[in-house]
Amino acid sequence: LLFRLVGGLVYTQRLKRLDIFPVSESLQVRFDTLCEQMAVGKATLLFESARARVPMAVSYFKPVVLLPLGAVTHLPCDQLEAVLRHELAHIKRADCLVNLFQTLMETLFFYHPAVWWLSNRIREEREHCCDDMALHHHTQPITLARALTNLQEVTMNPNNLAMAATGRKGGLSARIHRLVANPRLKPSILEFTLVFAVVILMSSTVLTRAAAPQ
Secondary structure, eight states: OHHHHHHHHHHHHHHHHSSEEEOOHHHHHHHHHHHHHTTOOSOOEEEEESSOSSOEEEOSSSOEEEEETTHHHHSOHHHHHHHHHHHHHHHHTTHHHHHHHHHHHHHHTTTOHHHHHHHHHHHHHHHHHHHHHHHHTTOOHHHHHHHHHHHTTSOOOOOSSSEETTOSGGGHHHHHHHHHTOOOSSOOHHHHHHHHHHHHHHHHHHHHHHHSOO
């Protein structure tokens, strides 16, 4: 698992530097406008990549959004903007940094099944949050759902440290169903209470085991 973590970091840095190409001026202007609309505080670059197989956000300190070659021509403008809003949501939420910490916790507590269950749930809800942020910024649910469906035709990138637009393979159909079913953009009181209770319980369990004598 430690080799996986280090290999993921190296691969992510290679994605940012190798086989990348600038996008057209019109798309760059539109991307800058989307950054301003979503109030992304960091200077974010946009490139086409011959190595990225799906759109993804890479890095936290110098964020880059990568589009696979051909995505610009194969996706309609509204679907492409929906995907870009989703990736900018990852950057605004600092998901790359959080995901790195999450992967580190998986490495340290690899033996605990509850950690893996909670980690999978976090990754699913992370994609839901970014979908909701994209919808909040003038993206139609059906547009984003169609964009995800079109991106499903591309083989997903195995890198675990980059924020791919399609998310994890198993949760894509659930995300599309959630978008079409008109999701609520804000959690209910019951959902908030449940999440808060789970986080407190998991934190208490980890701290108790750490403080226990050998």
